[in-house]
Amino acid sequence: xxxxxxxxxxxxxxxxxxxxxxxxxxxxxxxxxxxxxxxxxxxxxxxxxxxxxxxxxxxxxxxxxxxxxxxxxxxxxxxxxxxxxxxxxxxxxxxxxxxxxxxxxxxxxxxxxxxxxxxxxxxxxxxxxxxxxxxxxxxxxxxxxxxxxxxxxxxxxxxxxxxxxxxxxxxxxxxxxxxxxxxxxxxxxxxxxxxxxxxxxxxxxxxxxxxxxxxxxxxxxxxxxxxxxxxxxxxxxxxxxxxxxxxxxxxxxxxxxxxxxxxxxxxxxxxxxxxxxxxxxxxxxxxxxxxxxxxxxxxxxxxxxxxxxxxxxxxxxxxxxxxxxxxxxxxxxxxxxxxxxxxxxxxxxxxxxxxxxxxxxxxxxxxxxxxxxxxxxxxxxxxxxxxxxxxxxxxxxxxxxxxxxxxxxxxxxxxxxxxxxxxxxxxxxxxxxxxxxxxxxxxxxxxxxxxxxxxxxxxxxxxxxxxxxxxxxxxxxxxxxxxxxxxxxxxxxxxxxxxxxxxxxxxxxxxxxxxxxxxxxxxxxxxxxxxxxxxxxxxxxxxxxxxxxxxxxxxxxxxxxxxxxxxxxxx
Numbered sequence: 001x002x003x004x005x006x007x008x009x010x011x012x013x014x015x016x017x018x019x020x021x022x023x024x025x026x027x028x029x030x031x032x033x034x035x036x037x038x039x040x041x042x043x044x045x046x047x048x049x050x051x052x053x054x055x056x057x058x059x060x061x062x063x064x065x066x067x068x069x070x071x072x073x074x075x076x077x078x079x080x081x082x083x084x085x086x087x088x089x090x091x092x093x094x095x096x097x098x099x100x101x102x103x104x105x106x107x108x109x110x111x112x113x114x115x116x117x118x119x120x121x122x123x124x125x126x127x128x129x130x131x132x133x134x135x136x137x138x139x140x141x142x143x144x145x146x147x148x149x150x151x152x153x154x155x156x157x158x159x160x161x162x163x164x165x166x167x168x169x170x171x172x173x174x175x176x177x178x179x180x181x182x183x184x185x186x187x188x189x190x191x192x193x194x195x196x197x198x199x200x201x202x203x204x205x206x207x208x209x210x211x212x213x214x215x216x217x218x219x220x221x222x223x224x225x226x227x228x229x230x231x232x233x234x235x236x237x238x239x240x241x242x243x244x245x246x247x248x249x250x251x252x253x254x255x256x257x258x259x260x261x262x263x264x265x266x267x268x269x270x271x272x273x274x275x276x277x278x279x280x281x282x283x284x285x286x287x288x289x290x291x292x293x294x295x296x297x298x299x300x301x302x303x304x305x306x307x308x309x310x311x312x313x314x315x316x317x318x319x320x321x322x323x324x325x326x327x328x329x330x331x332x333x334x335x336x337x338x339x340x341x342x343x344x345x346x347x348x349x350x351x352x353x354x355x356x357x358x359x360x361x362x363x364x365x366x367x368x369x370x371x372x373x374x375x376x377x378x379x380x381x382x383x384x385x386x387x388x389x390x391x392x393x394x395x396x397x398x399x400x401x402x403x404x405x406x407x408x409x410x411x412x413x414x415x416x417x418x419x420x421x422x423x424x425x426x427x428x429x430x431x432x433x434x435x436x437x438x439x440x441x442x443x444x445x446x447x448x449x450x451x452x453x454x455x456x457x458x459x460x461x462x463x464x465x466x467x468x469x470x471x472x473x474x475x476x477x478x479x480x481x482x483x484x485x486x487x488x489x490x491x492x493x494x495x496x497x498x499x500x501x502x503x504x505x506x507x508x509x510x511x512x513x514x515x516x517x518x519x520x521x522x523x524x525x526x527x528x529x530x531x532x533x534x535x536x537x538x539x540x541x542x543x544x545x546x547x548x549x550x551x552x553x554x555x556x557x558x559x560x561x562x563x564x565x566x567x568x569x570x571x
Contacts (some may be wrong), residue, residue, distance in 0.1 A: 157318025502529020526551025
């Protein structure tokens with residue numbers, strides 16, 4: 001797999017630009033390029049970094065052969081000076097990358113390339129090809145594995161992959177994304193992804209009877225006997241015949257692995273199969289399910305009570321059928337001149353296409369014991385500001401004056417959340433009544449919980465007024481608290497903590513309470529965790545983000561109107 005020289009697997013304009021850079025004296029100009037993506041596929045909360053090993057192998061073999069030079073000369077558009085440059089090509093860029101298997105998020109650099117303009121530019125196509133494809137499959141695999149909720153997932157999609165490389169590297173990416181193994185044998189041989197598999201329907205059909213087929217397989221693999229039971233009839237012949245063979249195996253001192261079902265009503269059949277196997281004395285026999293599965297189907301059948309131990313997932317994984325494009329891009333972010341980094345930006349009427357300039361470093365904070373993130377950026381920033389003000393003995397009044405220009409930007413920043421709402425306008429009109437009702441109930445619950453807490457803790461009116469607008473954005477809550485006699489600064493802190501809690505717990509709560517509708521998710525997050533929660537909703541999906549953005553505005557207005565009424569309960 002690594003013997004091919006893929007130097008010319010590049011967009012032609014990379015070469016025409018390289019020729020132009022050389023002719024204009026820019027060949028050695030040091031540039032910085034970021035490879036990043038703009039949106040998580042499948043409306044997921046995160047993606048999985050993958051494809052780096054293939055990219056490294058490409059860089060190691062990056063050279064132009066005599067045949068390559070001859071081909072380019074025949075195009076009659078490249079100077080001999082440029083062809084000589086390519087003939088003596090030696091890669092000298094610095095490359096930074098996030099390790100494979102790491103969760104990644106939109107707009108953060110997955111790969112940074114810094115070096116001479118021609119070289120850095122030449123990386124674009126192949127880097128994007130490697131990272132886009134394998135990140136896509138690894139991310140899809142991670143979503144499916146998450147839906148399986150601790151049950152093993154096997155990648156079975158080679159026969160429907162987009163070409164041989166799609167099958168091989170897709171199997172590798174699926175393994176990195178959390179799959180237990182793959183049916184793709186060559187991927188095991190070349191890359192160490194565990195090869196798994198038992199039998200197809202053709203095995204059963206090859207013998208005179210299903211029972212003969214099962215016995216023959218059990219004879220060959222007595223300690224790994226997993227039988228495909230849906231060739232003819234799962235409940236009337238497949239499982240009864242499997243149980244006969246399992247009893248014969250046990251009599252010879254072997255225990256069966258289990259059964260696989262590849263068609264039919266999976267929930268119904270798996271529950272019946274589980275009971276039949278248990279009643280026959282085989283509670284440890286596993287049930288494997290396949291049949292055009294994805295994360296949505298897996299979540300649904302498990303919620304319905306399906307009895308399944310593992311899943312085989314094929315074309316919907318290896319092709320990421322629900323959203324088959326990752327959307328990674330490779331953009332110039334800076335140019336170095338006279339030892340100084342000069343930021344470069346691409347502007348666009350499409351906001352999502354505006355680049356983030358300058359050379360960057362990516363920082364994350366993890367607990368070494370659990371491996372989980374220990375700091376939310378907003379929480380970390382707040383703690384840093386508090387420490388800084390304390391150390392420098394700066395009063396809050398002075399800080400408030402100096403921070404006024406930034407605070408002023410809270411309002412337009414909040415209003416900007418209306419953009420995804422506008423993009424989902426048709427969805428809003430279709431569900432207007434339910435959306436408004438949901439936001440209204442959410443606001444009342446928020447205010448009611450604050451009242452209940454105030455009564456339980458015997459809070460003063462000032463304390464209650466400070467706590468009451470906790471679930472709306474600081475642009476509204478601090479003013480409301482001040483008008484009601486609360487402590488605005490403390491309200492801001494409470495609001496931030498509420499938002500951080502919502503941001504961190506949103507997905508957990510949605511899963512715990514089986515909240516799957518994107519509109520419901522967005523409304524719940526927006527009404528309870530304002531703009532900070534909305535950042536999580538936007539990661540979860542466009543609909544979630546749009547509904548959460550709407551909820552901020554409506555809940556803010558309702559809170560401002562209802563707070564004087566609620567505050568009157570505490571004297």
